[in-house]
Amino acid sequence: MVFGPKAASVPGNAELLELSRRDLMQRTGNTVAVRDVSFDVAPGEVFVVMGLSGSGKSTLVRCLTRLIEPTAGRVVFEGEDILGADEKRLRELRRHKFAMVFQNFGLLPHRKVLDNVAYGLEVRGVGKAERHAKALEVIELVGLSGYENSYPEQLSGGMQQRVGLARALAVDPDVLLFDEPFSALDPLIRRDMQNEVIRLHRELGKTMVFITHDLSEALKLGDRILIMRDGRTAQLGTGDELVGAPADEYVRDFVSDIPKGDVLTLKWIMRPATDDDPLDGPELGPDVVVREATRAVLAAEKPIRVVEDGKLLGIVGDEEILAVVAGKLEESA
Template identity: 55%
Template sequence: MQQPKIAVKNLTKVFGDPPHLALKLMEEGHDRKEIQQRTGLTLGIADVSFDVAQGEILVVMGLSGCGKSTLIRCLNRLIEPTAGQVLIDGEDITELSNKALLSLRRRKFGMVFQNFALFPHRTILQNTAFGLEICGMGQDEREQRAIQALQLVGLEGWEQAFPSQLSGGMQQRVGLARALAVDPDILLMDEAFSALDPLIRRDMQQELINLQARVKKTIVFITHDLDEALRLGDRIVLMKDGRVVQIGTAEDILSSPASRYVERFVEDVDKTQILTAGGIMRDARVLALPTDGPRTALHKMEKESFYSLFVVQQDGTLEGYVWADDVGRAIEQGDRQIAPHVQRDHQTVAPEEPVSTLIAMLADSRIPVAVVDEAGRLLGTIVKSNVLAALAAGQSDQTTTATTVPALDKTSEDAHES
């Protein structure tokens, strides 16, 4: 397995002295409130563990006071952890000297805060180049790097403006450009869009998604906003009272909440925007080949009480479907193969297609929607009952995640709905 970019292991932060009193109570299973009442110490984060893969956006979220901002500051030791490890590319930064830590921060980390923290008397170019200036880079080189970073965030042409001349969203883009200018491996973003108006905030979220498609940074993003977490995160770490209560994709958390707290957290989410075709599809139980004879195809349909059947090539590439009536006529005509009777007006979607799109597609469809990969191979099928089950129950066992269909060893969902 590839080494994670960030590996957090049993990370704990106690505010106050002596911390060992709180650690002992934590190990005995006492919660934050009990520890504070008994010792006067505050358990900021407790025994937190997770990995972040190269190029992943990991969103850490929870209500105010859950420990998420403490956690992100422990990742680069702006706050000193009390116990545990933070490994960056396999190197435990909790063991580094101050000098080595400062060098690692400059090489590996960029930070974007809720407060734009721009210097009002400096131009946008100078603000963007500030981190490079601190690192001792020459003026020509740092300005060139800053210009490139401003281009990445869509602020080309604003280099000589001052912060007061920019909107809030544009100022936050400068903050992002300043972090990108040093070309860090890791971006730590603490409530970066929380101070923005809702429309500007959504624009910035999309800007980050677009930017990440180009630069492929490893990002840890802190938010208290569930919609923002669901939109941005490849995975989500949900925290409560300093502890991690669940880690997973948006679909994992919506479909299989780990506790009543998580259920309540996500109960008002529009699942049609989050659940995907790949998450609710079913394996194709029965398939046909274009070279199958009509009697063979009809036998497969009768065995499963199907009125229609998807047809695939040997490698699983979807060709179309056939109706039982057409196959019956082929038998009467003496046809040897079903290929001439394959219809190709079926609807296909990619695994990441949201359920909201499927609802309209299935409304008037007599056959399932086919889920296919980039090569057109059939992965699974979706009928109305799949969507209803996923939205009503929200249980992961209502769904089956399928893999690529090699030849005929995968199955087909009933190709009709009565």
């Protein structure tokens, strides 16, 4: 994604594509916001895109529904390249397939909560009785029952964001897009909203693409996480892959303050069993988080066997667990 006076000429020019952001700006007056980013999102997945300010993450999510027109590339949804959709088809996709939750809520101040939540259905042409019934259903789902006749200004920031979430859910989209929706909220309210997203995903199973600059939030919410840097992909993987096997020094620095025991699973710390190891200890799966396994490992008289589908993958004893704990203490010192 290129912004500038000659943006369209950049993607097809191999020489320009080799330039850094700064050099491209100096030479052409153009800025590259997103470059060579490619990923798939599985149905029902929570896919998180994260990075520091200016990394290109918000531009990327807006390209997915063409709120910003990509300079080049493809955006494929259910086999259809959305970049080829005309205005009518694009409106249809936005009304029926996608819904977006923004940081600034975007509520209509002169409308009550009920009509704010029902707005997307109203745009579709759904009758008043039907859209209000659906709106009341999702208002209850997000924990706002009793506030349907309130105005946005009468609600706290967290409650306003729940209204925005309810409005997105009311149209029953296939994909929910979140652009740093909780970054303006107080920490406690932000935690509550994160838990709300987790609960709703568990209940509804919606596909979600979530944009954030907060690594802890990304690790809490994401099935997989794409870390961006200067418009490019720094690393794509699960939370334990990012923490356990960072792709480069940038990612390593990014995850350095995360308590490893809260993210890594037993498969990352187990060791191969030897002939001298007792193999009749307790059994745990490879995807059990180290923090959750610590008490069981330290309480066991013999090493824990890490087993999957009846196959012994390795063992974990006090030494392996304490190495992770010691690493956590060193990082916080």
